[in-house]
Amino acid sequence: MTAMTHAPDRADFLPRLSSHHLARPRLCGALLESATRVKLVCAPAGSGKTALLTECLLQAPVNCTVCWLPLAGSSLSVGEFCERLAHAMGLTVADETSLLYELARRTSTTWVLIDDYCRYPEPALDAFLDRMLAVSSPALTWWIGTRRRPSCNWPRLLLDDALYECEGAVLALTRDEIAQVLRHLPPAQADSVAGRIFQRSGGWCAGVRMLLMQKCDWSQKTLPQQRMDTLLDYLQHELFSGLSPELAEAWRVLVHLPRFNASLCDHLFGAGDGAQWMRTLQTLGCFIEPWQGSPDWLQVCAPLSRLMRDEPWSAGRSWHRRACQWFAAGQHWKCAFEQALLAEEYEVAVSLLQHFSFEHLFEEQTVVLLLRLYEQRGEELLLGSAQLVGLITAALLFAGRFAQAADCIGQLSRFLPPPSAGQQRQLIARWQAQQGWLLHLQGHMDEAREHFEQALNDLSPQAWTARLLCLSGRTQQALLCGDLELAHSINREALCLARAEGSLLFEALLELDHAQLLEQRGASARAEALLADLCEMLGSSVERPTSLLGRIALRRGRLALSMGQQDRAAGFFQQGLDDCLRSFDKRVLYGFLGQAQLAADQGDYPQAFMRLRDAERLMQQRQIPDTVYRGVLLQVSSEFWLQQGRPELAREALTRVLRHYRGPGARQAPPATLELIPRIECLLILAETRLGQTQQPVLRLQSLLEQARSCRMIVLEAELLLAMSEVASILSDRESARQYSDKGRMLVRQFNLRRLLMKFDDAAAVIGSESLSEQQFSEGGESESSLSLRESQVLGLIAAGSSNQQIADKLFISLHTVKTHVRRIHAKLGVERRTHAVARARMLGLCC
Structure with a gap:
């Protein structure tokens, strides 16, 4: 938003920025630094073109003449344009020839800013603009803001290094x-x-x-x-008012389509006319852009499309029906299925599902669409084919709706007996594969394993997707049992099968299991490289596998967090959270957990617990059983309570949740949390030790440590060693504490587990054992003014002028821990300010 202000030393008015203006130095800086003669800013309405030009204008050099030419998108003749330009530049001549001559002989530095150039094609005006750009003096810089790219010789300017183009996509606010x-x-x-x-x-x-x-x-x-009435009013004035009724109606149709091309537009709007209307809308800058970078498909920009689809559309059903016909004829099954649902043609939608496979579940919105159909026509779906029932079951399992999935699996009995014994074995084997996954996700490991193994024995080679699902389930069970060698063997077998069948999506799904295995062995860097390669491979997919990319992002966030890379972790967790929310994936839980852990690492516990409550609320809203999320939520909550010095809350929660994983009827941990049970036991021992309510805590931790070592679970081993150091320190066994700390730190450094050290130092600060966080335990005196080694390090960095964040980075501890050390330093030295602390310490000889 800009306004106009009078400038007495200028030939015309100059704009000023709105009070709501947000500076974009990344764009303004690039435009100002460019030495090109022509700077083109081409973007749809509302992209901030005028504000950007104004921001640059206000930074013009002192000796530069600035000419502001606001055209408001008007269609002008060449003569009218010349008159306006001459007036803006303070010239006395306004005919074409004289104006071109004046532009060519200009010697003083001049900027001409043309705001909102002609929105509709004017060949004569475009040709004159082209001539001006070609002949104008090097002292003259053209700044052109426009919704429509004028028909000029841009390639020539580009080759002459005379053009800098700022496209619409980069104008979006970050x-x-x-x-x-x-x-x-x-x-x-x-x-x-x-x-x-x-x-x-x-x-x-x-x-x-x-x-x-x-x-x-x-x-x-x-x-x-x-409803966003402001948006509708804005579009009415900025878009529809300048379009013919036919073009306006065509745009309203296209905004409700996931993608379109010339052929589809011809089908919808008439042969010849449709494709031409599409190209016209694209030329006029009507928010039309390539679909996922495709050279053949277009879309109305996704955010605007989502906003518009919330509005009621009375004529929608007929248009969706016609689009469904075209997509189905072209075998674009998912798009056809979505259009059938929007047209409320549920019988057609059901019939289209015969063309779907399990791999379609990973494409964007497929699970959401299947769930919508199940809610509308659940009974009809269950009377369909076994393949259809299996597909719906898989979508329900994916979304965490286990009770409904169990009902669907039970419906497979309707299809017995099939015509032959072989077909019957295959149907039963498919039933066992899905029943195995249901039991696996519900935490019933033994029953699930039995179903997986029987299904693998009977499934034919043609049923390779079901075989891969069973192998993935067996891999996850082996990981949960700590049998990493068996998990690796099963995973390799599954990967070979997926590659032999040419299924990139299944390969990526299985590589996620492989990355989890690598993480357990401490090979975080290898796991990250593997997942980065997966993202690159999946990026070439025609249909974006949103849910799979979301799971990969969450796993990469976890790896980055473990390596102490908080900024990268935050980006991955947000991406994974967004993708999993869109695809209704129950793994969205781990996006919330990651964000909660990041907040806790910064000492922002209100925000951390808020993210945990958000996760629980969403799980309940989506009717996901609490066995999926309750255990891990309480485990993470207990970590936070211990960090806050509230062990009584942690002990109560951990004791309660551990009952579900021990004794008769015990359940396995959720597949995404392999270390959940031993970590709960470790946290419980720490809480009881802090409360003085435990017996032989070191021996109990030693038992867990031996199990981790036998399974070669490096991350868990390092965590247990540092926990044993904490317990030994609380029990005043300083020598044992030193030995456990040294061993744990050696693993932390060897396998780059930086966050474990941060958590360990946090624990030391909370329980008041400063020596816990030091590699060499202090043997100093007990006077009030004595500082621990870590506190001396912190004070030295304060004296050197380091901020709290810089101290955290240099000492590999969290910001929260630094603040705790600073508070202790102030208390011991009897001061309230950092400068006073440094002066006091120097007087006492505690630092130089």
Whole structure:
């Protein structure tokens, strides 16, 4: 948004920035640094073109003449344009020839900024602009903001290094830029709110502004549901008012389609006309862009499309029906299926499912669409084919709806007996494969293993997808049992089969199991490289496998977190959270958990517990059984309580949850949390030790340590060694504490488990055993002013001028731990400020 202000030394008015303006130095800096003669900013309405040009204008050199030419998108004749340009530049001549001559002989540094160039094709005006750009003096710089790319000789300018083009995509506000507008909120909350606004708007400047204007509480975790009347009014004036009725109707149809091309438009709007209308809308800058970088497919920009689809559309059913016909004829089955659902043609939608396979479940929105169909026509679906029942069952298992999945699996008995004994064996084997996965996800390991093994014995080579699912289930069970060698063997067998069948999606799914195995062995860098390669391979897929990419992002976030790379971890957790939310994947839980752990590492426990409550709320809203999430939520909560010095809460929760994993009827841990049970036992021992309510805690931890070593679970081994050091220190066994700490730290350094050290130092700060966090335990005196080795290190860095964050980075400890050490230093030295602490310590000879 800009306004105009009078400048007495200029030939015309110059713009000023709105009070709501958000600076974008990344764009402004690039434009100002470019030495090109022509700077083209081409983007749809509401992208902030005028504001960007104004921001650059206000930084023009002192000796530069600035000419501002606002055209408001008007269709002008060449003569009218010449008159306006001459007036803006303060020239007395306004005919074409004289104007070109004046432009060519210009010697003083001059900027001409043309804002909102002609929105509709004007061949004569475009040709004149081309001539001006070609003949103008090097002292003259052209800045052109436009929705439509004028028909000029851009390739020639580009080859002459005379053109810098700023395209629409880069004008979108980033998440960090949106967070700057939310300075009134606490930093963590501002970042979270900015993430939700960015997800809803895609960074489209006008969309961000409209969302901020909505009368809703963005501190809440749910997106606002009210209609955006402002958006409709904006589009009416900025888009529809300049289009013919036919083009406006065509745009309204296209915005409701997932993708389109010339052939589909011809089918919808008439042969010849449809393709031409599509190209016209694209030329006019009507928010049409390539679909996922494809050269053949287009889409209306996704955020605007999502916003528009929330609005009622009375004519929608007939258009969706026609689009369904075209997609089905072209064998674009998922798009046809989605259009059939939107047209409420449920019988057609059911019939299209015969073309789906298990791999379709990983494509964006497939699970959501299947669940929608199940809710609308559940009974009809269960009367269909065995393949259809199996597909719906897989979607329900994926989303965590185990009770409904069990009902679907039970319906497979309707198809018995089949025509032959061989077919019957195959049907039963498929039933066992799905029943095995249901039991596996519910935590019944022995029964699940039996079903997996029987299914693998009977499944034919043609049923390779079911075989791969069984092998993946067996791999996860071996990992949960700590049998990493068996897990590796089964995983390799499954990978060979997936590659032989040419299934990239199954290969990626199995490589996720492989990455989990590598993580257990401490090979975090190898696991990260493997997952990065997977992302690159999956990036070439025509249909984006959203859920699979979401799971990969969550796993990469966990790896980055373990290596102490908080910024990378935050990005991966947010990406995984967004993808899993869109695809209704129950693994979305681990995105919330990752964000909670990041907040706790910074000492922001209110935000950490808020993310845990968000996770629980979502699990309950989606009717996911508490066996999927309750144990890990309580385990992470207990970690936070121990870090806060509240062991009584941790002991109560851990004792309660451990009953589900021990004794008769015990359940296995969820597949994504392999170390859950031993970690719960370790935390319980720590809590009881701090409360003085345990017997032989070191021996109990030693038993867990021996199990971890026998299974070669390196990460768990390091964690247990550091826990044993903490326990020994609490029990005043300083020598044992030193030995366990040395061994644990050796593993931490060898396998780059930086976060374990941060957690260990946090624990030392909480329980008041400063010596816990030192490689050499202090033998100093007990005077009030004596500092531990770690506190001396912190004080030395304070004296050197380091900030708390810089101290955390240099000492490989968390920011929260640094603050705790600073508080202790102040208390021991009897001061309140950092400068006083340094002066006092120097006087006492505690630092130089």
